[in-house]
Amino acid sequence: MSDAIPCDASCPVRRAANLVGHKWTTLIARDLLSGKKRYSxxxxxxxxxxxxxxxxxxxxLEAAGLVSRTVFPTIPPSTEYELTELGKGFEQVIQAMAVFGASLPDPD
Known part of the structure; x- marks a missing residue:
């Protein structure tokens, strides 16, 4: 890949990888695809x-604009999270990961 374009800070793949490359991020987003969820x-x-x-x-995820948070003034306070419109675009990534993951051999 000697003719590859350098992946600097403006590279869209790098920007996405910096966000979704953290452990747990895709699993959190996957769970939020079905709708609002409380923290618990x-x-x-x-x-x-x-x-x-x-x-x-x-x-x-909230700072990146992918998730919105709503705090309810109950005792104790409860918090709900949901994907924003931008965050809902993450569904395509998760679906592609599911297809790829299903093609991998089962771990022993």
Whole structure:
């Protein structure tokens, strides 16, 4: 690939990879594709993620404009997350990953 275009900061693949390349990000987005989820629902559905890391990833997704957060003034406060219109475009990436993942051999 000696004739490849350099992948600098303006490269769209690099920008996407910087966001979705973090562990758990695609699984969080996958779970939000079905609609709004409370923080506790995400924590249960993305098994293996720590609460601290889930909060960090959700903040990154919110800062990137892919997720919106709604806080309800209850006691204790409850929070819901959902994909924005931009975030819903992530569905195509997740579907492509599912197709590719299904073609891989099962882990032993």
């Amino acid at each position: 629902e995400l924590l249960r559905s993305v098994s293996g993620i720590s609460p601290r890391l889930l909060t960090e990833r959700l903040r990154e």
